[in-house]
Structures are given as structure tokens and as C-alpha cells.
Amino acid sequence: MKIAVLAGDGIGPEIMAQALKVLRALGKDGLKLELEEAPFGGAGYDAHGDPLPDVTLKLAREAEAVMCGSVGGPKYDALPRPQRPEQGLLRIRKALGLFANLRPALLYPELVGASTLKPEVVSGLDIMIVRELTGDIYFGEPRGRRTNAAGEREGYDTMHYAESEIVRIVEVGFQTALKRNKKLCSVDKENVLETSRLWREVVTGLGKKYPQVELSHMYVDNAAMQLVRNPKQFDVMVTGNMFGDILSDAASMLTGSIGMLPSASLDATGKGLYEPIHGSAPDIAGKNIANPLATILSSAMMMRYTFNQDKWAQRIEAAVKRVLAQGYRTADIYEAGTQKLGTQEMGDAVVAAL
Ligand code: IPM
Ligand code: MG
Numbered sequence: 001m002k003i004a005v006l007a008g009d010g011i012g013p014e015i016m017a018q019a020l021k022v023l024r025a026l027g028k029d030g031l032k033l034e035l036e037e038a039p040f041g042g043a044g045y046d047a048h049g050d051p052l053p054d055v056t057l058k059l060a061r062e063a064e065a066v067m068c069g070s071v072g073g074p075k076y077d078a079l080p081r082p083q084r085p086e087q088g089l090l091r092i093r094k095a096l097g098l099f100a101n102l103r104p105a106l107l108y109p110e111l112v113g114a115s116t117l118k119p120e121v122v123s124g125l126d127i128m129i130v131r132e133l134t135g136d137i138y139f140g141e142p143r144g145r146r147t148n149a150a151g152e153r154e155g156y157d158t159m160h161y162a163e164s165e166i167v168r169i170v171e172v173g174f175q176t177a178l179k180r181n182k183k184l185c186s187v188d189k190e191n192v193l194e195t196s197r198l199w200r201e202v203v204t205g206l207g208k209k210y211p212q213v214e215l216s217h218m219y220v221d222n223a224a225m226q227l228v229r230n231p232k233q234f235d236v237m238v239t240g241n242m243f244g245d246i247l248s249d250a251a252s253m254l255t256g257s258i259g260m261l262p263s264a265s266l267d268a269t270g271k272g273l274y275e276p277i278h279g280s281a282p283d284i285a286g287k288n289i290a291n292p293l294a295t296i297l298s299s300a301m302m303m304r305y306t307f308n309q310d311k312w313a314q315r316i317e318a319a320v321k322r323v324l325a326q327g328y329r330t331a332d333i334y335e336a337g338t339q340k341l342g343t344q345e346m347g348d349a350v351v352a353a354l
Helices: 012-026 042-048 054-062 085-095 109-114 162-177 192-207 220-229 240-253 294-303 310-325 344-352
Strands: 001-010 033-036 066-070 098-108 127-130 144-147 153-156 183-188 215-217 236-239 262-266 272-276
Touching: 001 012, 001 042, 001 054, 012 066, 012 294, 012 310, 012 344, 033 127, 033 294, 042 085, 066 262, 066 294, 098 162, 098 240, 109 310, 127 162, 127 240, 144 220, 153 183, 162 183, 162 236, 183 192, 183 240, 192 215, 215 220, 220 236, 220 240, 236 240, 262 294, 272 294, 294 344, 310 344
Parallel strands: 001 033, 001 066, 066 272, 127 236, 183 215, 183 236
Antiparallel strands: 098 127, 098 262, 144 153, 262 272
């Protein structure tokens, strides 16, 4: 397994070190890995003046999978937009054609108290958000700034989807639903947007191919409300890039800690980039208190989605469940009666549980 490792900024290097420790521990049982690191995000800017340096993109192209930590930090906030760490992330998604972003929101029973919602609303929660990742208003042209006839400054972006872009992500949505509880909710703003009208037509058409899947449509504002009102009504949600960005943050917090959630961004062949959904948390970087579990769980998703090795994925996931059951917690999920561990110690606990 040839894996590019882009640790990134802030807590990225610390949490990545724990995920690599877990993967290396599996080496004893026959997992064969080739890991190579490269600078990315702010670290890419520091090393090469570019958040996605050529060497990094080359390594990512040659690898079968990419493991990412997190990018960004106050140090880079004042840079012009092309040099900002976030641009590195957007560019690597586009360059590698990673159009399918899978963001699970899974509540571990041990962490039910960490959610801001009542236990009965969230216990047993298991949602998969399938977010389109390389189109929409994130990449639509034209975009820019101009001065209008009245001499006032304007900013503008373009929301845009071609039919083929909708088809391929919605197919991922249906296929994901087939492997789960066979319910797919497509989220749009069809009452207002042309893009969404096309989206809904395409989804409805594809639905005929999947009679086994119970398909529903929901406006994005209602979806945001339903996620906090009754999130367990959802199994798989499929949506565009921007709606998915917003809804996946809301869904993640239902589970109590954004520090627990992994993600996969896949191309059409199963090549993928795997990263925790949380950010670089510069305020706690270097303090050995960040939660490495989202990154460790991202490596499990990599085993499942790129390498089709469910057995390794399950072993990693079972080890994480075990450390939670043993009462080990990092600071973000700590509750009275549990045992607080640092980042490295949590990595060690997962290795021991393996
Ligand atoms: C995410 C992030 C990114 C996005 C940012 C950092 C560009 O919020 O992965 O959800 O908006 O896609
Ligand atoms: Mg986001």
C-alpha cells in the first residue's frame, strides 16, 4: 500500500504520528505499507512558498491513497488567497478528481453524554453524508470582484453543476445507501435555485434505477432543522459541495466531538484522500492534548474504501471502540469518571487494544 502522508499544520503532525503508529503496529500482522511524507498547507508554504507544492502533488498522484492531517493557522491568515493553506486543500481535491466526500456522523454509545443534544435524540445515531467536493459555487466561474456602474464594490460567485457531475455523486449516494439502511435523502434548494432544479430532476431519474432505496428530497434549510430536531430519521444524505460543507459540520457536532470523525474523499477509481473532519486547532497545537482518534479512524476508512481491506478497517475501528469502553478519553471528550489521556498516550492505548 503506497500512501502519501501530508501531516499539515497545527495539531496535524501530532495526530498523524498516532495514526502512523497504529498502521505500523498492524505491520506485525502482515500489513505492508510504503509511507512517504511531504509538506502541505501552511507547511507547504513555509517550505516552498505554495500550500500545494509540486513535490507534494506529485507524491499524492503517485500514491494509491493520501493521508492528511489538518491545514491552516493564524500565521497564514494574512496571506493572499492563492497562498492560503485552504487553497492547498481545494486544489488537491480538484487535481486528484476527489469528487465524492464521505462524512460519517456516528455516535459512540460511550460518548452520548458529550453531545449537546438530549441522549434520546442522538443515541444510536449513524448518518453518512455524501458531499460533492469538486464542483458547485466552490469552483464555479465566473467569480471575482468588480465595481458596478454606481461605483460600488461587488463580489460574485457562480453556483454551477453539470448533469454528469450530479449523476456521479448521486450514484455514490445510492450505492452507499444500498450498503446501509437503504434510505437516501437528497438535499437541495429546489424552490429557489436553477442548479437545484436540475439536481432534483437528475436524482429523481436515477431513483428509478434503485427501487430498493427509499428516496426522499429535502430543502437544505429544513435539513438543517431536521438534523437538530430528529437526526435519526436520516441514513444517507447526498448533497452539493456548499450545502454539504455546512450540514456536515452540524451533523458532526451531534456526536459530541468533532475530534472523533473521519472522512474519505474519493475519485472514480477508489483512490482517496483521508482526513479528520476537524481543523488544525492552532490553540492546542504542540500540547499533546489533541484527539488523534479521527485521524486513526480515517486510516480505517482508507483500508475500507481504497484498499478494499475490511479486515484491517474493522480491527482499527474495534480498537478505537475498545479504548472508549476502557474509559480512556482525550480532553475534548473527557467526562468525570473517565481517564484523561494525552495525544500520544491515546495512540499507545489504541495500539495496545489492537
Ligand atoms: C471542509 C473545510 C473546507 C471546505 C475548507 C477548509 C476549504 O471547511 O473540508 O469542510 O470548505 O471544504
Ligand atoms: Mg467545512
